[in-house]
Amino acid sequence: MSGFYAQAIEATVSAIMQPKPLPTSGTPVVAIIGGGVSGAGVAYHLARAVDDAHAVIVVFEPRAELGRGLAYDTDDPAHRINVPAAKMSLQPDDQGEFQTWIDARDAVACDPEARRSDGQIFPRRRLFGDYVASLLKSFLDDGSVHHCRAAVTHVERRAGRWSIRDDKGGVTEADIVAIATSHPPPVAPGRLTTLLAAHPRFVADTTKPGALDVIRPHDRVLVIGNGLTAADVIASLAGRGHDGPVTAISRRGLRSRGHASVPQPLYGDFVADAAPTAVSLLAGIRAAIDAAKAQGISWHGVIDQVRAQGFDLWQALPMPERRRVVRHLRAYWDVHRFRIAPQVKAVLDAAIVAGRLEILAGSVADARIEGERIACTLQPRHRRQPLERSYDAVVVTTGPAHGGILETQPWLAALAASGHLSLDPAGLGLACTERSEAIGPSGTADPSLLISGPLARGTFGELMGLPQVTEHAFFVATEIAAKLRLAAPNTHPA
Numbered sequence: 001m002s003g004f005y006a007q008a009i010e011a012t013v014s015a016i017m018q019p020k021p022l023p024t025s026g027t028p029v030v031a032i033i034g035g036g037v038s039g040a041g042v043a044y045h046l047a048r049a050v051d052d053a054h055a056v057i058v059v060f061e062p063r064a065e066l067g068r069g070l071a072y073d074t075d076d077p078a079h080r081i082n083v084p085a086a087k088m089s090l091q092p093d094d095q096g097e098f099q100t101w102i103d104a105r106d107a108v109a110c111d112p113e114a115r116r117s118d119g120q121i122f123p124r125r126r127l128f129g130d131y132v133a134s135l136l137k138s139f140l141d142d143g144s145v146h147h148c149r150a151a152v153t154h155v156e157r158r159a160g161r162w163s164i165r166d167d168k169g170g171v172t173e174a175d176i177v178a179i180a181t182s183h184p185p186p187v188a189p190g191r192l193t194t195l196l197a198a199h200p201r202f203v204a205d206t207t208k209p210g211a212l213d214v215i216r217p218h219d220r221v222l223v224i225g226n227g228l229t230a231a232d233v234i235a236s237l238a239g240r241g242h243d244g245p246v247t248a249i250s251r252r253g254l255r256s257r258g259h260a261s262v263p264q265p266l267y268g269d270f271v272a273d274a275a276p277t278a279v280s281l282l283a284g285i286r287a288a289i290d291a292a293k294a295q296g297i298s299w300h301g302v303i304d305q306v307r308a309q310g311f312d313l314w315q316a317l318p319m320p321e322r323r324r325v326v327r328h329l330r331a332y333w334d335v336h337r338f339r340i341a342p343q344v345k346a347v348l349d350a351a352i353v354a355g356r357l358e359i360l361a362g363s364v365a366d367a368r369i370e371g372e373r374i375a376c377t378l379q380p381r382h383r384r385q386p387l388e389r390s391y392d393a394v395v396v397t398t399g400p401a402h403g404g405i406l407e408t409q410p411w412l413a414a415l416a417a418s419g420h421l422s423l424d425p426a427g428l429g430l431a432c433t434e435r436s437e438a439i440g441p442s443g444t445a446d447p448s449l450l451i452s453g454p455l456a457r458g459t460f461g462e463l464m465g466l467p468q469v470t471e472h473a474f475f476v477a478t479e480i481a482a483k484l485r486l487a488a489p490n491t492h493p494a
Contacts, residue, residue, distance in 0.1 A: 020322055028055050031164055031174035035061025036069020038453030039180030040132055041473025045165035046143040049481040058146045067132025068205050070182050072125050079237040080341040081128055085121040092471045101131050108368050122341040135370035139337055155411045176480055180452040184408040186398040215393045218244045226250035226395035230341045233397055235347045246357050253361025254335045258345040264301035267292040271309045274316035303336045307462050314461030322426045389484050424458025432459050436476050452476040
């Protein structure tokens with residue numbers, strides 16, 4: 001577990017900086033909104049920390065199983081985890097638990113492509129969801145965790161508690177709420193949604209079931225975006241037999257990188273003399289990569305060290321510099337940090353060699369529907385002359401619109417309007433303290449409202465992939481457990 005989380009948890013347990021006691025009525029109720037890996041992780045670790053005599057844990061998640069979320073609720077065989085299974089786990093102190101779980105069940109026996117020649121396993125993403133669901137099963141069976149298979153429609157503060165309404169007509173009163181919702185959906189650039197909404201093969205949101213079913217085998221496809229989602233889309237289309245030309249366009253034309261041929265050791269120390277600016281941070285990373293190369297270590301080891309020390313690096317940057325990182329460096333960070341699985345990389349490499357995949361740096365300046373086709377004006381970066389292209393389908397794979405998170409769910413907007421939530425200044429999600437307590441527009445933190453997972457990234461820095469999401473879920477669960485103990489000092493959790 002990283003240094004920050006270990007120290008923060010120790011401080012919580014020892015009652016340093018004790019949180020404000022929470023009002024309760026009988027057995028306290030903890031409501032977790034969102035049952036993906038982050039929300040499921042909070043529920044799992046909290047259930048292990050307390051028993052049902054000390055808290056009722058309710059997870060609101062419309063999906064049939066907890067622990068899947070958008071990422072792991074997919075049946076597409078082309079969708080694979082993008083890090084080796086040996087580095088995926090719900091346990092902060094046991095990184096290899098997922099691979100142990102796989103080996104014990106021979107869980108990739110029907111997926112021969114999962115196991116690489118070097119022994120690393122990159123299974124289909126759904127399998128990780130199976131693993132998380134299996135860890136929660138005993139807690140669901142014995143009632144320690146309750147799965148409310150419904151979507152939250154409204155949350156408000158009432159008489160010292162939280163009143164939560166859902167789309168099944170239920171009302172739940174809770175003492176503590178943890179917001180663990182997924183990323184907001186992507187947003188098509190400019191006016192594309194308005195211009196192309198009427199076209200049957202304009203795919204604005206690839207997370208919707210069957211979104212790619214409208215694309216035919218020989219269609220000419222424009223993919224807007226070039227990150228992990230774009231790679232998934234291109235691999236999925238290839239797996240379905242699509243052999244038409246594909247253009248992937250993004251502002252910088254950066255393609256997600258692959259993994260090192262062999263595991264690389266962590267390299268560099270970015271905390272001892274933490275960079276105070278985005279420019280100095282970038283210079284330090286580049287210098288470390290050069291030094292690592294001289295020792296036979298690839299850039300992967302340097303980037304992994306930056307990730308491991310991400311919280312301390314982020315805290316050393318003043319807010320204006322954090323904004324510069326987000327604006328100017330985030331795209332470069334993403335393609336090096338979030339690497340594609342070898343199987344997916346092989347599909348993309350083959351498509352490039354065959355001339356079926358073109359990667360462009362630029363933007364979509366205009367688009368219009370012409371019969372069954374979509375005429376697009378592409379503006380390449382660093383070129384004055386635009387390109388006129390015709391496509392049969394357009395697929396949006398841009399990143400999540402974090403700045404618009406409050407508009408994605410009415411209950412989030414209502415919490416913001418009532419003074420309980422605000423956007424974080426870095427533009428990465430929701431504002432919260434280093435205890436993960438939500439901060440409202442007034443700047444006041446609410447000890448009974450917590451943010452778990454990627455939406456807390458503005459405060460915690462690197463919170464997009466495992467093991468950081470796992471560590472943060474464990475941290476939030478520990479914070480909640482401490483609050484419950486303070487609220488009921490005469491109880492003794494098992």
